[in-house]
C-alpha cells in the first residue's frame with residue numbers, strides 16, 4: 481500500500497492532492513480542499529484500470545464547483561426549505577444559496593474548507609484522516625463541531641469513508657460525499673445503461689422545488705422500484721411527476737429496508753464493473769446528474785447530462801420539518817459516527 485502528496489500550483493497556496501494506492505494499482509486521489517475526490521481508478525473485467533468518477537481537468541474550476549463534484553458535504557447534506565428550521569424551540573436561519581433554499585451546507589459548506597490531512601498506510605490499507613473544526617455559527621449552524629473524516633482504500637478494492645463529529649451544543653448534522661460515479665471508465669459513456677439494484681421499498685416525495693412534501697411513497701409499481709434491479713434510463717423515460725420534477729431522472733432520498741448490508745449494487749454491463757455500497761446510514765439520495773450541462777471541461781471530456789450517478793448515503797433533512805423521517809438532530813457532546821463502504825468488483 482502506498483500514499484503520496486502533491487502540491488497543486490496555480491490555485492490556493494495551500495491546496496494539495498493526495499493519492500492512496502493499493503497493491504493492485506487501484507488509486508483514489510483527493511484534495512485537502514473540500515476533501516474533493518478527483519479520481520478513482522478501478523479495474524474492468526480485463527483488469528484494465530480507468531477513472532470511475534467525474535473530475536475537473538483544471539483544478540481551478542473546483543473553486544466554482546456548483547455540482548459539488550467529489551466533495552464532502554455538510555453540515556447538512558440536501559435542501560433546507562427557506563434555510564429555516566426550529567431547534568429546541570428556537571428559530572435558526574441559514575444563508576440561502578439555491579433560490580430561496582439552503583443546499584448542501586450553504587455558501588460556506590464543508591466542500592469549501594481546506595481540511596487538515598494526515599496520511600497513513602499499513603499492510604492492508606492506505607488512508608487519510610481529514611480534520612476540521614467548524615466554529616459556532618460557521619455556515620449559520622449552531623455549535624462548534626469537531627469533524628474527522630477517514631478515507632481508506634484496502635487491498636480488496638474497497639474504499640471506505642468514516643465520518644465522526646462532536647458538537648459542543650445541540651445542533652443538526654448529516655454528512656456525505658458527492659462523488660459522481662461512472663463505471664464505463666474514463667467517462668466513455670453516460671450512466672443511462674448502468675443497472676442499479678437497491679434495498680429500498682420507500683422514497684421521499686418531492687415538490688417542484690425538490691423540497692420534501694412530508695410524504696413517504698411506496699416504490700411498488702413505479703420506476704423507483706430498484707429491488708430487482710433496473711436501468712437508470714427508466715427514470716429518464718418516465719412520465720411519473722416525481723421524475724419530471726427532478727428534471728427527468730432521479731434526485732430522491734431512498735429509505736433502506738436494512739442497514740449494514742450491501743444496500744446498493746451498480747453494474748455497467750460493457751466494462752463489467754460493479755460497485756456495491758454498504759452503509760449504516762438510513763438512506764441515500766440517488767442523483768443522476770439531471771442538472772449537469774455540457775459546459776464543463778472534465779478530465780477526459782466535456783460534461784453532459786446523465787454523465788454520473790451520485791450515491792449520497794445520509795440521513796434526511798426532511799426530518800427538520802416533518803415527523804417520521806430519519807433524524808439529523810445531534811445532541812451536544814454525543815458522537816456522530818457513520819460509515820460507508822464502496823467496493824469495486826467485476827462481473
Ligand code: FUC
Nearest residue numbers: 546547548731765767771
Ligand atoms: C444533488 C441534488 C441536487 C443538486 C446537486 C448538485 O445532491 O440533490 O438537486 O443539484 O446535488
